[in-house]
Amino acid sequence: MSARQAYNVVTDLGGGPNVRLKDNLYQGLAILVCMLIGAGVGMIIADEMMLGLIAGGFIGVLVGLFGSGIFIMVYRGLSHARGKHD
Numbered sequence: 001m002s003a004r005q006a007y008n009v010v011t012d013l014g015g016g017p018n019v020r021l022k023d024n025l026y027q028g029l030a031i032l033v034c035m036l037i038g039a040g041v042g043m044i045i046a047d048e049m050m051l052g053l054i055a056g057g058f059i060g061v062l063v064g065l066f067g068s069g070i071f072i073m074v075y076r077g078l079s080h081a082r083g084k085h086d
Contacts, residue, residue, distance in 0.1 A: 008086065012076040027068040034064030
């Protein structure tokens with residue numbers, strides 16, 4: 001196992017910053033999409049359009065952040081269980 005693979009195992013299973021570009025790009029895209037959807041829904045639902053836009057966008061960011069983070073955590077955990085330590 002290389003030093004990079006050992007670092008990935010430690011950060012994926014024990015905690016720490018994820019330095020994989022692909023994971024970070026996917027997470028950023030998921031956050032952006034969820035923010036836009038949340039802002040649109042908030043704008044439609046709220047009585048005041050600007051307040052709904054801001055609140056919905058913020059809630060969308062949180063949903064995107066936690067949802068994509070949990071997905072990446074489970075995906076990387078299963079990958080390590082299969083022996084893939086890229």
